[in-house]
Amino acid sequence: MKLYDFCRSSAAFRVRIALNLKGLSAEREFIHLRRNDQSTPEYLAVNPQGLVPALVDEGETLIQSLAIIEYLDETHGEPPLLPGHPADRARVRALAQIVACDIHPIDNLRVLRYLSKEFGQDEKGIERWFNHWIAEGFRAFEALIADNEQTGEFCHGDTPGLADICLYPQVVNSQRYSLDLSPYPTLKRIFDTCSKLPAFIKARPENQPDAE
Amino acid sequence: MKLYDFCRSSAAFRVRIALNLKGLSAEREFIHLRRNDQSTPEYLAVNPQGLVPALVDEGETLIQSLAIIEYLDETHGEPPLLPGHPADRARVRALAQIVACDIHPIDNLRVLRYLSKEFGQDEKGIERWFNHWIAEGFRAFEALIADNEQTGEFCHGDTPGLADICLYPQVVNSQRYSLDLSPYPTLKRIFDTCSKLPAFIKARPENQPDAE
Numbered sequence: 001m002k003l004y005d006f007c008r009s010s011a012a013f014r015v016r017i018a019l020n021l022k023g024l025s026a027e028r029e030f031i032h033l034r035r036n037d038q039s040t041p042e043y044l045a046v047n048p049q050g051l052v053p054a055l056v057d058e059g060e061t062l063i064q065s066l067a068i069i070e071y072l073d074e075t076h077g078e079p080p081l082l083p084g085h086p087a088d089r090a091r092v093r094a095l096a097q098i099v100a101c102d103i104h105p106i107d108n109l110r111v112l113r114y115l116s117k118e119f120g121q122d123e124k125g126i127e128r129w130f131n132h133w134i135a136e137g138f139r140a141f142e143a144l145i146a147d148n149e150q151t152g153e154f155c156h157g158d159t160p161g162l163a164d165i166c167l168y169p170q171v172v173n174s175q176r177y178s179l180d181l182s183p184y185p186t187l188k189r190i191f192d193t194c195s196k197l198p199a200f201i202k203a204r205p206e207n208q209p210d211a212e
Numbered sequence: 213m214k215l216y217d218f219c220r221s222s223a224a225f226r227v228r229i230a231l232n233l234k235g236l237s238a239e240r241e242f243i244h245l246r247r248n249d250q251s252t253p254e255y256l257a258v259n260p261q262g263l264v265p266a267l268v269d270e271g272e273t274l275i276q277s278l279a280i281i282e283y284l285d286e287t288h289g290e291p292p293l294l295p296g297h298p299a300d301r302a303r304v305r306a307l308a309q310i311v312a313c314d315i316h317p318i319d320n321l322r323v324l325r326y327l328s329k330e331f332g333q334d335e336k337g338i339e340r341w342f343n344h345w346i347a348e349g350f351r352a353f354e355a356l357i358a359d360n361e362q363t364g365e366f367c368h369g370d371t372p373g374l375a376d377i378c379l380y381p382q383v384v385n386s387q388r389y390s391l392d393l394s395p396y397p398t399l400k401r402i403f404d405t406c407s408k409l410p411a412f413i414k415a416r417p418e419n420q421p422d423a424e
Contacts (some may be wrong), residue, residue, distance in 0.1 A: 048355035049310060059297040064313070067305035074298040087272040093279035098261060101313045103277070111318060114344070120330055132326070143260035196289040 001026035002074045004046060004054040006033050007208035009067040010015040012053040013169035017211050020199035021160060022076045025054065030210040033109055047129045047199065051131045069162060081161045091163055095141060095163035099170045104135035107173070127177045135183075141167070153193055160194060168194045172204065179212075214237040216258060216266040218245050219420035222316055223277040224265040225381035228420075230281045231262045232411035233372060234288045238267070242422035245321055278312050281374060304368045305373035307353060311382045318385035319385070339389045346386045347395075353379070354396040363398065365405055372406060380406045384416065 003026040009054045031037040038050040047054040055062045073081045115121040145151045157165035194200045215238040243249040250262040259266040315410045327333040350373035357363045383403045406412045
């Protein structure tokens with residue numbers, strides 16, 4: 001397997017955690033997003049979307065972090081990253097998608113660049129935008145996991161899964177503009193629990209070979 | 213089953229298509245997003261995220277359109293909305309997520325409202341933003357489906373599935389500011405094919421009981 005990766009990409013961070021939880025390793029190629037490596041013809045031939053991550057396995061190039069993680073879960077069953085019952089799977093996927101659809105893409109580098117270049121937003125405007133969408137998502141995330149009997153040590157039960165894999169990088173990301181996490185105590189507790197696990201620690205941006 | 217729906221929500225539109233393809237029907241409750249029905253305490257108790265759709269089935273409330281559609285596919289197998297092989301499933305999910313993660317949430321009503329109210333963008337700025345993110349996503353989507361042997365009458369093979377379910381409402385949405393579709397001929401061909409199917413036609417905004 002080969003992973004096209006960037007230390008500071010939250011979406012790539014998710015795939016790194018999933019690989020670690022599965023005990024899988026991948027060759028790595030680093031696509032430096034701030035230097036626009038993602039816009040070279042070479043990388044666009046790998047992923048026409050010009051985003052990371054991309055994973056090459058058995059000759060197939062896979063993109064989109066959630067699709068990649070479900071693929072890893074379907075091809076390497078242990079430990080499972082989704083529960084077995086359809087309604088439980090839907091709960092975990094929905095939590096993951098609150099982050100992966102409704103927070104992260106709105107706060108992604110390319111969007112922040114557009115706000116700055118096209119709409120003339122300064123650092124203060126960007127910070128307000130950035131934290132607004134995280135807070136909106138975390139409020140809903142917290143409401144769904146607090147006082148829910150399916151929440152355990154992790155978002156769903158007592159083993160880490162797809163929801164935790166999406167939550168963890170988003171919380172790390174929220175530290176960029178020092179978002180106050182006190183309104184989200186359950187989310188914070190789960191983040192702290194994940195923070196003790198090697199699979200999550202090893203995947204952190206500062207622990208990557210391309211960290212600056 | 214009960215679907216919390218809004219005629220003009222692209223995410224709800226996806227679930228309507230999936231229900232139609234599966235031959236399932238659901239009781240409907242309409243949450244008028246422009247009148248802020250989604251922010252009432254009653255609806256926030258259903259979906260703390262304050263978005264549509266939400267689906268109630270067998271006492272469980274499910275949110276996030278992709279999670280709901282995968283649930284429907286797992287609980288009502290025929291016709292399948294995802295192929296059988298993991299790499300093929302990843303391809304279809306990635307196409308779906310290009311729309312559901314990287315186009316639609318950035319162009320969603322709540323985001324456009326923020327740009328208008330907080331950043332003072334006028335209709336012209338909103339239009340530029342709206343079409344920019346659709347064009348970015350459609351460019352990648354087209355590159356992935358053009359000249360790909362797995363593309364058939366639909367995005368993957370000759371039966372409609374999850375990728376088509378996400379693509380179709382996004383193309384309808386792109387007509388809001390008359391985006392030129394000529395750079396995306398394969399995408400346009402698949403849209404036209406879907407446009408002839410009752411499952412897609414019946415799900416269109418103008419064919420809903422809450423259409424204005």
